[in-house]
Amino acid sequence: MTVVQDGPYRFRIEPSGAMRVPGVVFASRELLSTADNAIGQVANVAALPGIVDASYAMPDVHLGYGFAIGGVAATDPRDGGVVSPGGVGFDISCGVRLMAADIDAADLAPVLEDVMDGLDPAVPRGMGRGAVWRPSGREELTGILTGGSRYAVQRGHGDERDLLRCEDGGAVADADPGQVGERAVERGAGQVGSLGSGNHFLEVQRVAEVYDADVAAAFGLSGDQICVMIHCGSRGLGHQICTDHVRAMEARMPRYGIEVPDRQLACAPVDSPEGRAYLGAMAAAANYARANRQLLAQAARRVFRRAAGARLDLVYDVSHNLAKMEDHDVDGGRRRLCVHRKGATRALPPGHPDLPPDLREAGQPVLIPGTMGTASYVLAGVPDGRAFYSTCHGAGRTRSRHQAARGVDGRTLRARMEADGIAVRASSWRGLAEEAPDAYKDVSAVVEAGEGAGLCRKIARLEPVGVVKG
DNA sequence: ATGTAC
Numbered sequence: 012m013t014v015v016q017d018g019p020y021r022f023r024i025e026p027s028g029a030m031r032v033p034g035v036v037f038a039s040r041e042l043l044s045t046a047d048n049a050i051g052q053v054a055n056v057a058a059l060p061g062i063v064d065a066s067y068a069m070p071d072v073h074l075g076y077g078f079a080i081g082g083v084a085a086t087d088p089r090d091g092g093v094v095s096p097g098g099v100g101f102d103i104s105c106g107v108r109l110m111a112a113d114i115d116a117a118d119l120a121p122v123l124e125d126v127m128d129g130l131d132p133a134v135p136r137g138m139g140r141g142a143v144w145r146p147s148g149r150e151e152l153t154g155i156l157t158g159g160s161r162y163a164v165q166r167g168h169g170d171e172r173d174l175l176r177c178e179d180g181g182a183v184a185d186a187d188p189g190q191v192g193e194r195a196v197e198r199g200a201g202q203v204g205s206l207g208s209g210n211h212f213l214e215v216q217r218v219a220e221v222y223d224a225d226v227a228a229a230f231g232l233s234g235d236q237i238c239v240m241i242h243c244g245s246r247g248l249g250h251q252i253c254t255d256h257v258r259a260m261e262a263r264m265p266r267y268g269i270e271v272p273d274r275q276l277a278c279a280p281v282d283s284p285e286g287r288a289y290l291g292a293m294a295a296a297a298n299y300a301r302a303n304r305q306l307l308a309q310a311a312r313r314v315f316r317r318a319a320g321a322r323l324d325l326v327y328d329v330s331h332n333l334a335k336m337e338d339h340d341v342d343g344g345r346r347r348l349c350v351h352r353k354g355a356t357r358a359l360p361p362g363h364p365d366l367p368p369d370l371r372e373a374g375q376p377v378l379i380p381g382t383m384g385t386a387s388y389v390l391a392g393v394p395d396g397r398a399f400y401s402t403c404h405g406a407g408r409t410r411s412r413h414q415a416a417r418g419v420d421g422r423t424l425r426a427r428m429e430a431d432g433i434a435v436r437a438s439s440w441r442g443l444a445e446e447a448p449d450a451y452k453d454v455s456a457v458v459e460a461g462e463g464a465g466l467c468r469k470i471a472r473l474e475p476v477g478v479v480k481g
Numbered sequence: 482a483t484g485t486a487c
Contacts, residue, residue, distance in 0.1 A: 076482095100482075101482050102482040102483080105482070138483080138484070138485080139483095139484055198483095198484075207482075207483085208482085208483085208485095209482055209483085211482085244482070245482095246482090246483085247483065247484070249482085250482065250483045253482095253483095332482090
């Protein structure tokens with residue numbers, strides 16, 4: 012495999028073997044060197060039937076299930092294009108929601124501990140347990156799977172204005188709850204409105220630096236302002252859907268004459284019963300994840316109103332694990348493509364018709380959750396964005412959970428963060444240790460590379476004031 | 482990421 016640098020922050024993997032298109036990695040040399048075991052996966056994805064243009068990787072690329080986390084690939088259904096659950100990931104529609112408070116850091120300081128003590132019991136989290144909303148029966152769960160944040164708002168959990176600031180208006184079309192298996196439904200029923208574990212979190216943050224005041228203002232952000240960032244996904248429901256549909260596709264691949272370099276890249280034509288079934292179930296999980304973030308946002312709003320007298324307005328809600336049917340210009344023609352983004356964020360450019368009117372001039376907000384205890388970023392899509400208007404999604408691991416937990420004790424880590432002025436409410440010491448910042452890449456380097464590669468631009472940097480950890 | 486392995 013030959014990897015050559017062919018631009019600033021841009022490397023090219025020449026097609027070889029089963030590759031139908033080249034690979035393109037947007038990264039600095041340093042970031043690339045921390046992810047060399049994922050480059051083979053970028054090359055493998057280039058072998059998917061119907062892939063268009065290139066197999067792309069974002070600056071935070073790292074090893075994933077079959078398809079690298081940080082990977083972007085678009086396929087053309089009219090050219091035998093496939094959809095691969097591995098190209099979306101187990102945590103379907105995992106994503107980030109950012110809310111801006113009407114108070115600044117100085118206003119929050121005297122009541123920070125009250126806010127954190129309010130959030131602690133109000134944000135269900137950790138493996139398995141707890142949920143904000145227990146659906147009363149199949150009808151309510153179906154509403155969530157079909158309507159996402161929109162259904163949650165209809166049921167009184169939020170306001171109409173929230174939906175304007177959600178990707179897809181808060182609900183993905185074409186969800187098919189009938190393709191969500193019984194086991195996925197059972198797992199999902201008890202977890203509506205819960206954070207989960209791992210790198211999922213709810214953080215109280217401060218706007219530490221603004222790089223573009225006009226665009227920040229359009230997003231509703233200004234210096235020193237307090238924000239709340241929520242990072243979570245579709246919990247056991249999305250996980251079970253991925254498992255079920257990978258299995259179903261694996262069994263059918265020989266019949267479609269599809270061969271892939273890695274079994275974990277199981278896939279089916281977009282226009283096939285298996286492809287449509289997965290996309291319908293995936294959309295249902297995407298709506299579940301959005302309702303999940305909507306409900307946790309409401310929980311945070313109640314606490315902020317009570318403990319700080321503050322209001323939280325939605326900045327944006329965007330997923331970083333999803334496949335979407337989108338129209339793109341390729342080789343001078345307009346084509347409808349199935350765009351897989353796994354650990355990659357859609358970043359629509361200024362003027363894009365899918366943006367709400369009040370964000371159209373600024374471009375789409377892109378929300379980058381940093382590693383626990385470090386910075387997070389707000390970015391914006393740029394004109395002439397690359398990789399089907401995509402950019403990075405976060406820091407990306409460099410050390411395994413096991414290695415991270417061996418390096419530091421959770422209590423020590425908490426004490427270190429509290430000494431740095433960050434309030435911490437953890438759900439387990441082991442879980443906290445697994446998320447030690449030194450087990451991750453430097454999110455600032457990732458963002459610099461994304462900007463340098465022409466994928467996005469920086470709008471603001473946020474720093475944590477309080478961490479509620481899954 | 483995940484009732485951290487059917």
